[in-house]
Amino acid sequence: MAQTPEEWLEVQADRALARQRAQADTAKLLATFAAGVAGALVATALQVGAPEGLDWASAWLLLMTFVGVLAVIAVDRVAEADHDKVLSLRVVRGWSQEDLLAELRVAELKAVYSNDEVVRAVRGALALQLLLALATGVVAAASLLT
Amino acid sequence: MSDDGAPVRVVGWGWFRLPGERGRLARAEAAARRAVEAVRQPAEATAGEAGDAGAPAHTDALTGLPNRPQFLSQLARLLDEAPRRLWVFLLDLDGFKAVNESRGQQAGSELLIQVADRLRAVLPASSGLARVAGDAFAFTYAGMEAGAQRLAEQVTAQFDRPFPVAGGELTAGASVGMVPASEESDAASLLRDAESAMHRSKAQGGGGVAVFEPSMRVDSVPEPSALTALAEGRLGVTYQPVLRLSDGRLLGAEAVVRWRHPVHGVMAEGAFLMSTLDAPAVRYVGAWLRRDVLRRLAQWRSDGTVDDDFAMSVTVASVELDDPDFLAGLAGDLERFDVPARAVIFEVPAPEAEALARLSALGVRVLVDAWDAERSAIASLRRLPVAGLTLHRVDDEDYLRELATVAREGAKQLRATGIATHAQRDRLAAFGFQEGQGPLWDRALSPERFAARWGGGVRPG
Numbered sequence: 001m002a003q004t005p006e007e008w009l010e011v012q013a014d015r016a017l018a019r020q021r022a023q024a025d026t027a028k029l030l031a032t033f034a035a036g037v038a039g040a041l042v043a044t045a046l047q048v049g050a051p052e053g054l055d056w057a058s059a060w061l062l063l064m065t066f067v068g069v070l071a072v073i074a075v076d077r078v079a080e081a082d083h084d085k086v087l088s089l090r091v092v093r094g095w096s097q098e099d100l101l102a103e104l105r106v107a108e109l110k111a112v113y114s115n116d117e118v119v120r121a122v123r124g125a126l127a128l129q130l131l132l133a134l135a136t137g138v139v140a141a142a143s144l145l146t
Numbered sequence: 147m148s149d150d151g152a153p154v155r156v157v158g159w160g161w162f163r164l165p166g167e168r169g170r171l172a173r174a175e176a177a178a179r180r181a182v183e184a185v186r187q188p189a190e191a192t193a194g195e196a197g198d199a200g201a202p203a204h205t206d207a208l209t210g211l212p213n214r215p216q217f218l219s220q221l222a223r224l225l226d227e228a229p230r231r232l233w234v235f236l237l238d239l240d241g242f243k244a245v246n247e248s249r250g251q252q253a254g255s256e257l258l259i260q261v262a263d264r265l266r267a268v269l270p271a272s273s274g275l276a277r278v279a280g281d282a283f284a285f286t287y288a289g290m291e292a293g294a295q296r297l298a299e300q301v302t303a304q305f306d307r308p309f310p311v312a313g314g315e316l317t318a319g320a321s322v323g324m325v326p327a328s329e330e331s332d333a334a335s336l337l338r339d340a341e342s343a344m345h346r347s348k349a350q351g352g353g354g355v356a357v358f359e360p361s362m363r364v365d366s367v368p369e370p371s372a373l374t375a376l377a378e379g380r381l382g383v384t385y386q387p388v389l390r391l392s393d394g395r396l397l398g399a400e401a402v403v404r405w406r407h408p409v410h411g412v413m414a415e416g417a418f419l420m421s422t423l424d425a426p427a428v429r430y431v432g433a434w435l436r437r438d439v440l441r442r443l444a445q446w447r448s449d450g451t452v453d454d455d456f457a458m459s460v461t462v463a464s465v466e467l468d469d470p471d472f473l474a475g476l477a478g479d480l481e482r483f484d485v486p487a488r489a490v491i492f493e494v495p496a497p498e499a500e501a502l503a504r505l506s507a508l509g510v511r512v513l514v515d516a517w518d519a520e521r522s523a524i525a526s527l528r529r530l531p532v533a534g535l536t537l538h539r540v541d542d543e544d545y546l547r548e549l550a551t552v553a554r555e556g557a558k559q560l561r562a563t564g565i566a567t568h569a570q571r572d573r574l575a576a577f578g579f580q581e582g583q584g585p586l587w588d589r590a591l592s593p594e595r596f597a598a599r600w601g602g603g604v605r606p607g
Contacts, residue, residue, distance in 0.1 A: 009182075009185060021157065075164065077158075077167065081152075081154055085155075086153055096220075102272065105178075106151075106178045106179055106182050107153055108178075109177070110152050110154055110175045110178040111154045111174075112174075113173070113177045114173075114174035117173075
């Protein structure tokens with residue numbers, strides 16, 4: 001049997017949700033990894049000689065990098081349809097089967113459209129955090145080399 | 147995540163909110179509803195086309211909305227599933243008949259299509275919006291009363307902007323009635339109750355929202371009810387000239403309700419119509435009649451059709467006099483249409499003196515229908531605080547003599563109706579009747595014909 005437009009839309013929404021979830025998870029993983037590498041460089045720099053200007057700068061940058069990690073985690077507000085709540089609303093609002101199905105689809109698409117903005121925000125936060133991690137690493141490396 | 151729309155939840159930490167989150171969800175919900183609606187409508191249209199073969203049409207051809215049977219069917223299904231917190235709304239356009247008459251039916255159709263479009267835009271997809279009568283739309287809402295009220299206000303706000311119709315702009319208003327469903331409700335009675343509430347809104351001047359109360363119910367009105375006729379523009383007002391018997395000078399006119407009844411034909415006797423309706427219906431029709439008459443009188447006075455001495459007579463039923471809001475409403479109407487109270491005469495059955503005194507105190511003249519008074523009670527009419535008496539029976543000489551005596555002693559004016567011959571006119575004048583009306587001069591005429599025939603107070607040759 002041919003697929004109806006509603007069914008096609010549902011499949012696309014499912015795919016989009018999975019992709020968005022994966023993008024957000026990847027962003028958090030990258031942010032954590034970058035912070036870890038930067039932290040290792042800073043730790044190494046701090047072990048060589050007494051702490052001086054570049055060491056302190058890298059340490060502060062590392063702190064900001066960790067804050068960036070938290071920011072990436074915080075802006076990950078990827079959502080999904082709350083099916084249980086939709087079903088409970090059915091009784092309260094007197095929906096027919098057809099209305100219920102429509103509302104479930106609305107909730108699903110709402111999550112997708114909302115997640116689009118969330119993923120953009122996560123990418124933005126990740127970009128900023130990666131810059132901080134890069135700066136931290138560069139300053140730590142400079143401290144090691146001088 | 148708690149917001150007012152379709153529920154979604156954050157997959158991870160959902161216990162806090164970020165700034166701007168509500169706005170993001172609102173935008174997402176709007177986009178999602180547009181997408182679902184865009185997919186759903188063509189699908190429904192296709193299903194409708196497929197089901198059309200051999201099946202009765204469920205869709206209004208003009209607006210594409212479900213029709214009344216379909217709405218009732220959907221409403222019945224909703225009531226079966228979950229009647230609690232379900233609201234039924236009925237919206238009726240104010241003055242739609244005037245649009246059809248002044249701009250033509252094509253403009254009326256355009257207006258209906260645009261109204262349907264605006265309602266579609268403001269109502270949720272699950273509202274079941276339908277066109278249930280000529281200019282009446284119905285829809286439902288599931289939720290608390292505050293939400294229902296908000297929705298009604300959003301709907302009426304759609305009429306704040308004019309409608310581009312027939313190359314111009316048209317300002318239209320709508321009256322809305324709303325009723326909550328209960329466990330005992332059935333679809334037809336709910337729609338009827340919403341209609342009653344809508345009529346209350348119209349009787350209060352239109353353009354508003356009224357929530358149904360049991361006192362608004364008009365179950366006893368036979369179908370098709372006068373209220374339905376009023377809503378559908380089948381009630382009209384005709385005017386019969388009232389003349390001075392001595393010289394035939396035009397003194398005023400009596401407004402008579404005319405009902406184009408689908409079964410009984412034209413019913414054109416105000417008093418009879420009023421007596422067949424129950425109290426709430428009489429109040430609605432009476433309020434409409436007064437406003438229509440005052441609007442017409444104001445127009446005729448301003449364009450010179452009648453002079454300042456012209457007095458318009460309107461029949462008022464006893465139940466209207468018992469209505470505590472009647473006098474305030476009347477005073478408001480007089481002010482609204484800028485008509486002096488002395489230009490209005492109310493013909494009332496013989497009610498209690500207190501109600502008449504209140505009415506007279508407002509400045510309007512009151513004529514008591516002497517025919518309704520018991521023969522034995524004629525003498526008491528002289529003590530009533532009214533301007534005069536009217537009489538519909540012109541051939542009983544004893545009665546005429548008795549009434550003339552009462553009027554003379556009480557300094558009341560006398561008016562006779564139904565005068566058909568010169569002999570009747572002369573005899574009534576001899577008894578002391580000052581004014582009269584009847585087929586001898588003219589029958590009740592449409593406003594336009596009355597203005598053409600009697601404009602300027604000239605008696606037609």
